Amino acid sequence: MTRILVINPNSSAVVTQGLRDALAGFQGATFDCVDITESPATIMTEEDVARAGIRVAERIMADPGADAYVIACFSDPGLDLARSLTTKPVIGIQEAGILTALARADRFGIVALGPKSVPRHMRKMRTMGVMGRLAGELDLGGVSAEDAGHSDEVFARTVEIGMRLRDMGAGALVPGCAGFAPRKRALEAALGIVVIDPVQAACAMALGAVQP
Template sequence: MIRLTIINPNTSAAMTEKIGHAARSVAAPDTEIRALCPGPLDGPAAIESHSDEIRAAAAVQALIQDDLARGGSDGYIIACFGDPGLDAARELVDVPVIGVAEAAMHVAMLAGRTFGIVTTLSRTLGRARDIAHRYGADGALVAAYGSGLGVLELEDTRPEAYERILGWCRTVVEEDEADVVVLGCAGMADLCHRLSASLGVPVVDGVAAAVGLASGMARMGVGTSKRDEYAHPPLAPRVRAAETTV
C-alpha cells in the first residue's frame, strides 16, 4: 500500500474535498489518498498574493511535521499552483514531495511541444512564469492567462465560471496554438476531462499529474536526496497547526 498525503494550503474544506476526489479518481487501487488543509486560523482562506503564499508555506511545513509525528507518508503533494513551501517541505522528508504546478508543467511537456496556462487572477501570472523558468518550462510556455476568477469561486464551479475558463482555454489553443493546456489552480481539478473533450487537446490538471508522479517515484524507491540542499534543516523549529481532513 502506498500512502500519499495531499496538502491544500488554503483553509477551504470544500476545495480540499474536491482535490481529494480528483486524486482518488486517478490513483491505483493500492494507493491511499489523504487530503487535508490547515485549520481556519492556521492558513490563508485563499492563496492569491505573495503574502498569502508565505502563510501557505508555513502551513505546509506544519502539516507535514504533524504527519511525520503520526508515522509519515510515502509521498506528499502540495496542491496549490504556486507550489508554496516546496523546498522547505523537501528538507523535512526523504520521500517524494511534488508541487502541482511542477507536475503539470512536466507532464504538459511530455504531452506536447508547447503549452499554455489558464489560472485564476492575473496577479498570479508573474509567479506562474517564475516557476516555469525554474522548472525549465519557459521555452515551452507560449501563453498564460488569468480568468479573473477568485480561488474560492472554484469551490463549486458554476456554469458561468466553467464557460469563462473554457473561453480562455480556447484562446490558448486557437490563438496561441499551444499543444496542451495546463490548469493553473488545484480547484480546477474536476474540469479537466470536460475541457479536453471540448478542446480536442490534452488538458493537464496538476493534482492528477502529481499523484502519478509521486506514486511512481514511491514505487521506484526514488525519494528526495539528502546529500546537500535538501538535507534535514539544522535545529528545525517545531510548528504545529490544526488541520481539516476530507
C-alpha cells in the same frame, strides 16, 4: 500500506473534496487529503504563498509516516522548504502539472485564477527552465479556487481562455489551480486539446516515486 499525504494549502473543504474526487480512480495507495484551516480559502497574494509555505512544511513535518507528500496548490507553497526537511518525495502540483504537459504536447498554456498569480507563475517557470515551451498564460480576472471547479460562468470563461491559448499554440492546457479538478474532462471536450489535472499529475508522480 502506502499512504500519500495530499495537502490543500488553503482552507476550502470544497476544494479538498474535489481533490478526493479527482484521485478516486487511483489504486495502490491511500491519498490522505487535508486542508490547512489557518489559510485563506484561496491562495492569491504573495503573502498567502509565503505564510502557506511555512504551514505546509510544518504539516509535512507533523506527519513523518507518510510515504510521499503532494502540495496541492498551484503556487507550490513551501516546496523547496519541505524538500530540505525530508528525504521522502515531495511533489508540487505546478511543477508536476507543467512537466506532465511537456510529456503530452510540444507547447502548453496556463489558465490562472487572477492577474496577481501570473508574474509568480512566470518566475517559477523561469526557475524551472521551461519558458521555451510556454505558449502563453492568461487569467480569469480574479476568481476563487472553489468557483474554478463549480461556477458555470467561470467554466464558460475558462473555455474561452483555453481557446485563445490553443490558438497561441498550446497543445496541452494546465489549469492553474487545484480547484479546476472537476472540470478536466469537460474542458478537454470543449477545447479538443489535452487538459492536465495538476493534482492527478502530481499524485501519479508520487505513485511512481514510491514504487520499489
